[in-house]
Amino acid sequence: MRLLLVDGHYYAYRSFYAIRHLTNSRGEPTNALYGLAKALKRMIAELRPDAAAFILDGGLDARIELQPDYKANRSETPPDLLAQFDHLGDVARVLGFTPICVDGEEADDLIASYAREASRRGVEVVIATNDKDIMQLVGPGREPGHGAITIYQPVTGGGVAGAPDFALLDAAAVFDKWGVPPERIGDLLTLTGDAVDNIPGVPGVGPKTAATLITQHGTLDLLLALLDADPDGASPGLKAKIKSDKLRAALCAAHRSGHLARNRVMVSLRDALALPVPLDGLALRPDFAAQAALFARFEFKTFQREAEARLLVPGAAPSALPASPAPLPPPAPAAPAVPFAPPSSKGPLVQGDFLL
Template sequence: MKKKIILIDGSFYLYRAYYALPNLINSEGYPTGAIYGFINMFNKIIKINPNSYFLIIFDKGVSFRKKIFNKYKSTRKNMPNNLNIQINPLLKIIKAMGYSAISINNIEADDIIGTLALQAEKKDYFVYIFSLDKDIAQLVTQKIKIVNPINYSISGPKEIYYKYRVFPEFISDLLALTGDSIDNIPGVPGIGNIIGKNLINKLGNLKYIYNNLDIVNNINFRGGNNIKKKLIKYKKSVFLYHKLTKIKTNINLNLNDLNLINKPKKNCLKSLFKTYKLNKWLKNINKS
C-alpha cells in the first residue's frame, strides 16, 4: 500500500467554513459556524482518503514577506472577531480528534506545507496538498500533488503545465514577473501572462532571463525592445517579488517530530462538543 500523507491548508478551510456558515451561533450566543463547517469538511477529507496520515497547517503572526514588502497582502481585511474566537476551540477539537494542527509564529502555512511536503517526499510518501493557493503549484512533482478543496480534482506536473503553461518549478518566476493580485504583488507593468509565460518557456527562470536580456530582442515579441527596458527598469523589484512568491522549504521543522498517528480522546471530544453545543458531532460520538 502506498504511504500517503495529506497536508491541509487549514487557514483556507477556516475562512471557507466561516463564510459558508457565518451566522451559526449556539444557544449560549457563541459563534460556531467556522468550527462546525471546518469539522464537516475535514471529516469528508478523512472519509475519501482512508489509510492516510493527516496534518493541518495554519498561518500565524506576521510573515517575513510583510517585513520586506509592506504592501504584501495589504488589501486583505483583518480576521473578523467572530472567527478569531473560534480558532482555539477548533484547535482543541482537532487535537482531541487525534490529529496534529501545526502553526509557527510569523510563518505562513505555505512555507510549513512546502517544508513538510519535501521531507515527506524524501521519505517516499505520496503527498497530497489540499489548497487553492496558486503559489502551492510550485511544489508539485510526481509524488507531490495538489487537491482542489472544492471539486477534489488532483493536479500533478502535467495539470499544472496545462493550467499555467509553465512547469511547476517556474511558478514563482511567473508570479514575480506578472504579479499576484491576491497577495498584492504588482509584477512588472506591461508584462502580462502571455509575455511572462513566453519569456520563461523560451529562456528559463528569472536568473537566466536577466543573464540573457539581449536574447529578449530576438524573441518574436511585439515591442521586444520595450520589454527589455521594462525588465531592466524593474529588476530590483522583480527579484524582491520573487522572494515573496517563492515558498520556503527549509523551515525549522522536522516531520519525524510530528505525531502522525494519535488516538482520539473521546471524553475530551464529548466535553468540547457539549461546551460549544455541537450536538450533531456529540450524537455521532455517542453512537460509535
C-alpha cells in the same frame, strides 16, 4: 503511506464565508468551526491519510522585513470569525490532526518543509490549500523513490456516479492551469506578482504573458541573463526575442530596479525549516470521546452522535511514518509554538481567489 497537510486558516476563512449566521444556544458564533469540522471529516473519509497536520500562520516576519506592505491590502478579520480562532486547533486535534503553528513563520513555508521532508522519505503527500505558491511543490518527487506531492481539491456538483468527490491536482493539472510546470510557478509569480498577497508584478505582465516568456526562454534565469546583457533593451538581439517595446521596457526597468529579485524571494517557499513536530509524530489519532465532548459544547449534534457511535467500535492502531532512509542531521532548535490565532486581525482573502 499518505501524509495530509491542511492550510488551516484558509479552511477557516472558507468555512466562515460558506456558512452564514450559525450560532449555538449561548449566541456564540460557530459557523467557521462547523464548516472546518465538516471539511476535515470529509478529507479523512476521502483521502484515508495515515498522518495529518493542521498548519496555521504564526506571522509574516521574513517577508514583511523585505516588503513592509506584504498582505497589507487585506481587510480586517470579521469579529465573529476572530472569536472562533482559539478553537481551530481544538477541532483539528480531536479529529486526529496535529495542530502546528510557529511564531514568525507562515503556514506556506511550514507546509513546504513538511512536504519536502516527507517526500524525501518516500511518503505520499497531499496538501489541502488554495494557495498558488504551493503549486511549486507538486510533482512525483525530486528523485527516484521520493513520494509524490499533490493538491487536494473538493469537487462539488456535476459529479459522475461512482467517481470520487475530490481531485488530486498533479503536475499535469498545474501545467493545464498555468501553462508552465510546477517547478516554474515561482518564475511565473516573480513576473506577475500576486495581488492577493500585495506583491506587485511587472506592469502589463499577466499569467499568459509570463508563461509565454518562460516557455520561450526556458527559465527566469535565462531571461534575466538576456536582460543583464542589455539593461536598456536596445540591442537587436533582445528586440528580436521580445518584440513588444512596452514589454521589453517594463522587464528591463523591473530588473534594473531590483523589483524582480525582490519578487523572487517573496514568492519562493522556504522549504527547509526545522520541523517543530517530527514526521513520526503526525500519525492520525482521532479522539472520539473528546470529539463528542467538544461537539456537544458547540452543539454540533450530528457530529456528536457520530463520535459517540464510534466510541462503541474498537479503533485500529494508527500507522507510523516510515523511518528516514538515512540518518538525518541534528535538527535546528524549533521555534516556540504560539496559540492558534493569527498574528494580527488581518486574514487571508478567500472569496474570489479559488484556484480553478
